[in-house]
Amino acid sequence: MKKETEKEREIYAIGSPSFENLSPNEKKAFFSTLLMCIIEYFKESIEEN
DSSP states (O other): OOOOOOOOOOOOOSSSOOGGGSOHHHHHHHHHHHHHHHHHHHHHHHHHO
16 A cells, blocks of 8 residues: 655745756755656556556
8 A cells, every 4th residue: 555645845936046046956956856746746647547
């Protein structure tokens, strides 16, 4: 049985976000989180079909 966990992520931006101003660690964290969300979305959509 799959253990259900719910994750919430919030991003607050004032103005237009600029990736150029992020540190390398912040960029890595952002894209890692984005990739995990994409993978999770597609896993769930495959399981529904």
